[in-house]
Amino acid sequence: MLSENLTWEFPSSAEEAAGLLLRPGALLHAGGTRILKTCPKSVKLLIDTGGLGLDYINFTDNAYYIGSGVTFSEIVKYPAKGKSLPLLQSSLSGAASTPLRNRITIGGSLKDFPLWSSLYAPLIALKARVEILTDKPAIHTVEDYVSSGIIKTKHLIKHLIIDEESGLISGVKKFSILKFQYPAFTIAIALCMKGRMVEDARLVITGVRNRFMRFTKAEEMLKGKTLNELTLEEVHRHISPSFMSDYKFSASYKEKAARIIFMDLFKEIKGGMR
Ligand SMILES: Cc1cc2nc3c(=O)[nH]c(=O)nc-3n(C[C@H](O)[C@H](O)[C@H](O)COP(=O)(O)OP(=O)(O)OC[C@H]3O[C@@H](n4cnc5c(N)ncnc54)[C@H](O)[C@@H]3O)c2cc1C
Known part of the structure; x- marks a missing residue:
């Protein structure tokens, strides 16, 4: 059970959400599929990520920028150009079920990294990078994000960056x-x-x-x-x-x-x- 005294915040920018996350007992809430399963008792404040404008997929300068609020379904349905995104699409299309893919987000899945992740193997193979916000923005390869322990720190994931590689x-x-x-x-x-x-x-x-x-x-x-x-x-x-x-x-x-x-x-x- 989640705490009865739980409060919610609905920030409208990534910077505001990153600030709220510094409060004791604060947790970001994206698709909610993991939070609902684990119901962490220590949580006092849930921060909804739905209004942060992080639900974009852009292709600029030969790279995909995928906002952390994008769901697995949105990625699967995206009309991909090139060769990199199809690898991710192929993996995510087989994850969980259609109703769950409609909720599960990139941000929640990156931070959670369950053993059964459909996200991490293609991302590491694609040398994907992740941009996070703490007191200042920083970009890490997904591989470093996990290996260096940054994944365990409090931060907001802004987006993924996947370069389009020829050949x-x-x-x-x-x-x-x-x-x-x-x-x-x-x-x-x-x-x-x-x-x-x-x-x-x-x-x-x-x-x-x-x-x-x-x-x-x-x-x-x-x-x-x-x-x-x-x-x-x-x-x-x-x-x-x-x-x-x-x-x-x-x-x-x-x-x-x-x-x-x-x-x-x-x-x-x-x-x-x-
Ligand atoms: C029955 C079932 C089957 C599943 N099968 C698969 C599968 O086959 N493959 C697969 O990959 N996944 C699968 N999942 C999903 C996986 O287990 C997690 O539930 C999911 O990845 C969490 O994503 P979410 O968006 O719901 O995150 P949430 O539950 O909202 O949050 C999870 C964590 O991420 C944090 N968080 C959320 N957004 C951000 C952000 N922007 N920045 C930083 N931290 C953030 C939260 O604070 C929380 O700690 C399955 C889930 C279920 C319930």
């Missing part, structure tokens, strides 16, 4: 037994090609012991090569995610499933190049 080939797959179940993990692959050669590679998994992992040895192995120069077995050797067991799956089961799904995805991407 990008990518794909994403989640693992769940039933379509509407929480994904046990999500894998995203983004390869930046120069002609037929891999110039940059990002291989990411979420749902693992440390929230996310990049398979850096496999990434290094891919760089500077054509996809035909490497056998799948060579890449496979460097895919070794570490999971926690849960009530549905043991850690070793998830590890085996992740290696198979990773290779399926890799084959699909390689096949698409022909």
Whole structure:
């Protein structure tokens, strides 16, 4: 149960909301899907983010700016240009259910980062950045935002920035037994090609012991090569995610499933190049 003495504020700018957030017991409320589930008792003040004007998707200077108030459904329906946004759209289209996707926001999902996140693997693979407001604005890569612990501090997320990369080939797959179940993990692959050669590679998994992992040895192995120069077995050797067991799956089961799904995805991407 949330506290009975809860108050609400309805600020009309991001700066006003960031100021209110400094009050003791204050929490931002976006889609509310996580807050309703966890009902944190310590919360005294809920700050509605609906009036902050952060529900935009703009494409400027070869980059997407996605406001933190944008819902998963709005992203999925957006008429994407280029190659970067479709990776995110593909992942979010399989998240939760239609009514939930109509509520779940980018800001709430970035701050929450659940194990079953459909957002983080594609964002890290796309080298996305996040602009946050505390006492002053700051931009971090999504990867740094999590790794450095900034995610745990009090701040308002303003928007995501995703650069459009030419030569990008990518794909994403989640693992769940039933379509509407929480994904046990999500894998995203983004390869930046120069002609037929891999110039940059990002291989990411979420749902693992440390929230996310990049398979850096496999990434290094891919760089500077054509996809035909490497056998799948060579890449496979460097895919070794570490999971926690849960009530549905043991850690070793998830590890085996992740290696198979990773290779399926890799084959699909390689096949698409022909
Ligand atoms: C049944 C179910 C299935 C789900 N399945 C999936 C799934 O498959 N994939 C997936 O990715 N997600 C899934 N979710 C969603 C996920 O678990 C979270 O509930 C969701 O990401 C929270 O987003 P929200 O907008 O509702 O945030 P809220 O509940 O409003 O807030 C969550 C947290 O974010 C903070 N916050 C909100 N906005 C901002 C902001 N602008 N800046 C800083 N902090 C902010 C809040 O203060 C709070 O701490 C599912 C949820 C449910 C209930």
